[in-house]
Amino acid sequence: MQFTNKVYIKNFNxxxxxxxDLAVGNNNAGLDLGFAGxxxxxxxxxLGFEVRIKKGFISMLDHENSSFLFANSNTVFQIGAYYTFRFKK
Structure with missing residues (x-):
């Protein structure tokens, strides 16, 4: 679940x-809270294109030496294309 605020400047945003996010798997299960931009x-x-980065705050690996913030946290880089349906009322 992501709550994104988007600001348009001409054709750029x-x-x-x-x-x-909910992490599921054999060894890693739990919630990941973070920030994306x-x-x-x-x-x-x-039609448009976008790049984004997501950085988790919670360690997703259960280690004795890991801290709550940033250690072993997820970092995701995404590139994508989107198509918007704009219907007239």
Whole structure:
């Protein structure tokens, strides 16, 4: 779940906000809380591209030497394309 605020400047956009992810797996299960931000560009009214980075605050590995913040936390870099449906009312 991600709560993103997006600001448009002509065809460019900047976005940022917190996220809450659920990690599931054999050895790692739990919640990851963090912050995401990125940049986007609209090629047309409907098509655009974006890059974003997500940084978790909670250690996802259960080690004796890991601290609550940042140690062994997730960092994700994403590149994507999007298509927006704009229906007229």
């Amino acid at each position: 900047v976005f940022a906000g917190p996220f809450l 990125g940049l986007g560009y609209d090629l047309s009214k409907n």
